[in-house]
Amino acid sequence: MRNLTLSKAVHRLILVATTICILFPIYWMLVLAFTKLGMSRSVEGFYPASLTFNNFTQLFTERPMLRWLLNSALVASISSALSLLIGTSAGYALSRLHFRGAGLIMILILVTQMMPPTAIVVPIYDLFRQLGMLNTIQGVTLGHISLVIPLAVWMTKGYFDSIPLDLENAARIDGCTRLAAFWHVALPLASPGLIVVFIYGFVTSWHEFLFARTLVSQQELWTGAVGLGSFRGEFFTLFEPQMAASVVFSVPVVLVFMFLQRRLISGGLAGGVR
Amino acid sequence: MAEVNISNVRKAYGSLEIMHGIDIDVAAGEFVVLVGPSGCGKSTLLRMIAGLEDISSGTISIAGRVVNDLQPRDRDIAMVFQNYALYPHMTVAENMSFSLRLQRLGQEQIRERVARAADILDLSQLLERYPRQLSGGQRQRVAMGRAIVRNPQVFLFDEPLSNLDAELRVSMRAQIKELHQRLGTTMIYVTHDQIEAMTMADKIVVMRGGRIEQMGCPLDLYDNPANRFVAGFLGSPAMNFLAGSVDGDGFTSKSGVKVALPANYGAMQGRQVLLGVRPEHIEIVSKDRPDAIVANVALIEPTGLDTLVVARAGQEEVTVSYRGRMDVRVGETVGLLRDPGHLHLFDQSTLARIQPADQQKSMA
Amino acid sequence: MVPRSIPLDARHEARPKPALVRFRELFSDGMGFPALMVAPALLTLAVVIGFPIVKGLILSFQMIKLTSPATGGDFTLYNYVKMFSDKNVLASVWRSCVYMSGSVLGATFVGLIAALLTRRAFMGRSLFRTFFILPWAIPAVATTLVWGVMYDANFGVMNRIVQLLPGINSNIEWLIDRDYVLGSLIAVQIWGDFPVAYLFLLAGLQAIPEELYEAANVDGANGWQQFWHITAPQLRYIVTVTIILLGILSFRSFAVIHILTGGGPNRRTETLVIQTYNAAFRSFDFSYGAALGILSLIFSVVIVALYIRLTLGREMRGAAAT
Ligand SMILES: Nc1ncnc2c1ncn2[C@@H]1O[C@H](COP(=O)(O)OP(=O)(O)OP(=O)(O)O)[C@@H](O)[C@H]1O
Ligand SMILES: [Mg+2]
Numbered sequence: 001m002r003n004l005t006l007s008k009a010v011h012r013l014i015l016v017a018t019t020i021c022i023l024f025p026i027y028w029m030l031v032l033a034f035t036k037l038g039m040s041r042s043v044e045g046f047y048p049a050s051l052t053f054n055n056f057t058q059l060f061t062e063r064p065m066l067r068w069l070l071n072s073a074l075v076a077s078i079s080s081a082l083s084l085l086i087g088t089s090a091g092y093a094l095s096r097l098h099f100r101g102a103g104l105i106m107i108l109i110l111v112t113q114m115m116p117p118t119a120i121v122v123p124i125y126d127l128f129r130q131l132g133m134l135n136t137i138q139g140v141t142l143g144h145i146s147l148v149i150p151l152a153v154w155m156t157k158g159y160f161d162s163i164p165l166d167l168e169n170a171a172r173i174d175g176c177t178r179l180a181a182f183w184h185v186a187l188p189l190a191s192p193g194l195i196v197v198f199i200y201g202f203v204t205s206w207h208e209f210l211f212a213r214t215l216v217s218q219q220e221l222w223t224g225a226v227g228l229g230s231f232r233g234e235f236f237t238l239f240e241p242q243m244a245a246s247v248v249f250s251v252p253v254v255l256v257f258m259f260l261q262r263r264l265i266s267g268g269l270a271g272g273v274r
Numbered sequence: 275m276a277e278v279n280i281s282n283v284r285k286a287y288g289s290l291e292i293m294h295g296i297d298i299d300v301a302a303g304e305f306v307v308l309v310g311p312s313g314c315g316k317s318t319l320l321r322m323i324a325g326l327e328d329i330s331s332g333t334i335s336i337a338g339r340v341v342n343d344l345q346p347r348d349r350d351i352a353m354v355f356q357n358y359a360l361y362p363h364m365t366v367a368e369n370m371s372f373s374l375r376l377q378r379l380g381q382e383q384i385r386e387r388v389a390r391a392a393d394i395l396d397l398s399q400l401l402e403r404y405p406r407q408l409s410g411g412q413r414q415r416v417a418m419g420r421a422i423v424r425n426p427q428v429f430l431f432d433e434p435l436s437n438l439d440a441e442l443r444v445s446m447r448a449q450i451k452e453l454h455q456r457l458g459t460t461m462i463y464v465t466h467d468q469i470e471a472m473t474m475a476d477k478i479v480v481m482r483g484g485r486i487e488q489m490g491c492p493l494d495l496y497d498n499p500a501n502r503f504v505a506g507f508l509g510s511p512a513m514n515f516l517a518g519s520v521d522g523d524g525f526t527s528k529s530g531v532k533v534a535l536p537a538n539y540g541a542m543q544g545r546q547v548l549l550g551v552r553p554e555h556i557e558i559v560s561k562d563r564p565d566a567i568v569a570n571v572a573l574i575e576p577t578g579l580d581t582l583v584v585a586r587a588g589q590e591e592v593t594v595s596y597r598g599r600m601d602v603r604v605g606e607t608v609g610l611l612r613d614p615g616h617l618h619l620f621d622q623s624t625l626a627r628i629q630p631a632d633q634q635k636s637m638a
Numbered sequence: 639m640v641p642r643s644i645p646l647d648a649r650h651e652a653r654p655k656p657a658l659v660r661f662r663e664l665f666s667d668g669m670g671f672p673a674l675m676v677a678p679a680l681l682t683l684a685v686v687i688g689f690p691i692v693k694g695l696i697l698s699f700q701m702i703k704l705t706s707p708a709t710g711g712d713f714t715l716y717n718y719v720k721m722f723s724d725k726n727v728l729a730s731v732w733r734s735c736v737y738m739s740g741s742v743l744g745a746t747f748v749g750l751i752a753a754l755l756t757r758r759a760f761m762g763r764s765l766f767r768t769f770f771i772l773p774w775a776i777p778a779v780a781t782t783l784v785w786g787v788m789y790d791a792n793f794g795v796m797n798r799i800v801q802l803l804p805g806i807n808s809n810i811e812w813l814i815d816r817d818y819v820l821g822s823l824i825a826v827q828i829w830g831d832f833p834v835a836y837l838f839l840l841a842g843l844q845a846i847p848e849e850l851y852e853a854a855n856v857d858g859a860n861g862w863q864q865f866w867h868i869t870a871p872q873l874r875y876i877v878t879v880t881i882i883l884l885g886i887l888s889f890r891s892f893a894v895i896h897i898l899t900g901g902g903p904n905r906r907t908e909t910l911v912i913q914t915y916n917a918a919f920r921s922f923d924f925s926y927g928a929a930l931g932i933l934s935l936i937f938s939v940v941i942v943a944l945y946i947r948l949t950l951g952r953e954m955r956g957a958a959a960t
Contacts, residue, residue: 007861014755015755015756018751018752019769022770022829023769023772025773025785025829026772026784028784028795029780032787040787041792043793043795044798046798085678086682089676090675097675099673107942109683110942114886114890114945115890115934116890116911116914116934116938117890118890118892118914118915118931119691119931119935120931121915121918121931122918124693125918125919125924126702143686145686149679149686150683153679167359167362169321169324169346169353169355170359172347173326173346173347173349174347174373174376174420175377177345184372189362189363206777207779209777209892210915214915214919224777225777228779228780229779229897239787242783243787246777246779246783249777249780254772254776256775257771258768261764261767265771
């Protein structure tokens with residue numbers, strides 16, 4: 001009995017210590033975000049010396065933070081929605097229709113999912129330069145689609161795999177074409193999963209930095225991820241507003257993750273391990 | 275109502291052929307049961323009839339129309355799946371009306387047809403529920419309801435009762451049979467349960483390894499199995515088989531047990547055969563009777579209605595089933611008496627049934 | 639069962655179908671349907687990935703520099719010759735490997751600890767689970783920026799934390815000191831990636847049947863013995879998958895290094911990915927950048943091959959063969 005309470009105490013101790021280590025950077029981000037401009041250098045302990053909300057208001061008054069957030073939202077929703085649309089049909093075909101070359105296609109898609117984006121960012125930049133697509137929202141969106149589609153195909157395939165095939169067979173006997181069976185049966189049943197795919201795609205695009213950074217140079221077209229970096233001056237960095245911007249930019253995704261935790265986790269595993 | 279003709283149908287996955295030329299003619303209104311051990315190709319054949327599997331070669335026609343190239347929805351069939359395949363996102367009523375809505379029937383007509391089917395299957399109280407809110411038996415009935423609202427030419431069933439408990443299975447068996455009598459529609463029914471096959475079928479098709487072993491009406495198959503496999507597959511407890519040879523006026527097993535044969539088996543001196551006797555065709559008598567085979571009781575299994583006795587004679591083990599109860603004990607020595615009218619002989623190498631001489635003559 | 643060939647005459651003759659029927663089938667059932675479903679994804683991937691890869695290949699065999707417009711599109715092996723004789727390339731490939739190993743080992747370790755701590759139910763477990771996946775939800779850029787502030791040599795909080803330990807009382811230049819900088823970056827990468835390991839390992843741990851531990855308890859095995867004889871062997875597969883996925887994440891990692899050091903000081907943190915970016919967008923040597931991109935592509939194909947071998951294995955190869 002004593003042994004049990006002891007091991008319980010050790011467990012709690014390690015748990016709390018690990019949690020503190022893990023949460024500290026987030027805590028520090030918040031501390032600095034609420035510290036008066038220029039005062040972060042004089043924070044001496046591990047808690048805020050002064051509190052202010054100014055950094056946040058300043059983001060929206062003196063910087064185009066709202067614009068960046070809107071750009072991020074626009075790029076993320078379009079690239080994720082398009083990828084979902086395209087990925088769903090491919091994922092369905094790969095799950096259901098055993099056609100020649102399906103295995104090869106899956107491997108190809110896996111390769112594209114895993115290769116570093118830097119492998120294609122150079123030629124994409126060169127292509128966009130020639131096509132006049134640099135500094136356009138469409139360009140960034142297209143770049144993000146290349147990241148999200150492979151994810152969408154793999155994840156949707158996983159969801160369709162989990163729906164019994166006989167449901168669609170029954171529908172085909174009931175009078176559906178294959179397309180109609182997909183529409184009336186497979187799609188409605190997969191839709192909770194498809195929402196997860198959409199969120200993953202959205203978050204992937206929201207977080208993305210490389211394409212957003214290289215394909216666009218005009219400040220009004222930046223996404224949030226690029227905007228965050230702009231507080232770094234040549235000689236000194238405005239730490240406090242930078243941290244405030246980081247908080248603002250992180251909050252939407254953190255909220256989504258917290259609310260949909262369970263669903264997103266099982267969905268992520270399905271897409272990851274397949 | 276329509277007839278179904280299956281002619282020389284083969285199925286291959288890549289280079290592996292799993293169906294080797296199947297021929298079945300199903301008359302209009304007939305209830306045909308496909309039965310056989312697991313993996314013999316029953317489901318595959320049924321799915322080929324439904325159009326869910328491609329046919330590698332041969333033809334399948336429904337109501338005189340070759341359907342090889344027709345999509346499932348164009349074949350005018352309905353199918354009940356083993357796991358029912360109810361649409362989880364639709365209510366019972368929506369499940370049943372799905373095909374009718376696809377046909378764009380009028381609201382009124384749909385409601386009427388669904389109500390009628392629900393009435394037949396006793397589902398009227400459940401129409402607004404979702405499949406997950408139903409018991410196994412209720413789901414099974416919804417699956418049937420979904421099939422009968424269609425009013426199809428042919429019903430296909432793939433082991434529809436295998437997920438139900440024993441009691442429900444018996445009552446659903448009766449319901450399906452009653453439904454067949456009421457609708458008179460052609461039905462093709464897959465099962466691996468030989469009791470289902472015996473009780474429901476107008477015609478049984480026994481399959482094994484992608485081939486038809488025998489086809490015919492249930493009692494005919496039971497009484498005159500064409501080979502050892504069919505003889506052993508139909509009937510529970512299974513037929514007893516003794517290996518041995520024909521000599522003199524009888525059969526002698528490998529371990530020397532002698533069984534007298536009727537005179538019409540006389541012309542087969544020296545032939546290596548299997549002797550088959552069903553458990554219910556053996557009687558337990560006093561060991562002192564001169565015509566009885568002496569055996570030792572090894573096991574007794576009373577089931578209430580009848581009693582199974584496993585007895586050992588020489589090296590051979592014989593199961594006897596006995597209506598009622600009997601006062602024998604394990605270890606006791608008894609006499610076994612076979613019923614001479616119900617002996618089956620099978621050739622030991624081909625395993626085919628050997629017809630007694632007079633039947634051979636009368637058939638010739 | 640012996641497969642028998644099908645006699646030709648027994649084959650059902652497929653009659654040629656009228657064009658209209660064929661067209662209809664494309665949208666309903668025939669073999670055109672799979673094609674119709676996969677085509678959009680393949681076309682899009684061809685446009686957004688396939689085409690750039692081809693373009694990258696072409697670029698890598700040319701001499702395109704943004705700084706000197708006179709350079710030309712004639713075929714040349716120059717970039718590849720340069721690549722294979724460039725000591726920095728070998729160094730950055732090596733650095734990528736070091737960075738990957740460090741991040742993967744660290745993230746797997748932290749993830750495993752976190753998973754072991756939250757595998758069994760206790761009050762507030764779901765709260766801790768949320769804490770442990772939080773770093774994943776935060777954008778890499780934001781993560782990197784806050785670590786950057788923490789690493790500041792003069793007033794960053796990291797030095798204050800370390801100086802809580804006895805024996806350390808001078809400030810460490812986390813991002814400048816050549817002995818520390820790579821480790822500092824790896825720590826950031828670990829912090830951002832360990833939730834992935836956490837989720838996979840937690841799922842793996844929870845899939846281990848509790849009876850195994852009960853049996854071990856009866857046999858008198860202590861905590862460590864249970865870990866080594868039950869947990870570790872049961873987790874082997876999922877750990878392999880986790881390691882490969884983490885490896886890919888850290889191999890691809892761009893934001894962390896680019897923002898904190900940009901590859902410096904003096905190329906001490908230049909991985910293959912960063913070198914590619916710097917060649918193209920700092921030196922504006924597009925062709926060389928493209929060639930390095932091809933190299934990293936080959937690198938990732940190798941990882942994928944490994945991944946397929948270890949996980950999807952037989953099933954995928956079977957499907958690919960048909
Ligand atoms: N896609 C496939 N590829 C190769 N062989 C297959 C495939 N599908 C089925 N088979 C084989 O075809 C044979 C017949 O399968 P089928 O499902 O028809 O059996 P069944 O008689 O319905 O058995 P059960 O009673 O278990 O349902 C089996 O031996 C099976 O292994
Ligand atoms: Mg079957």
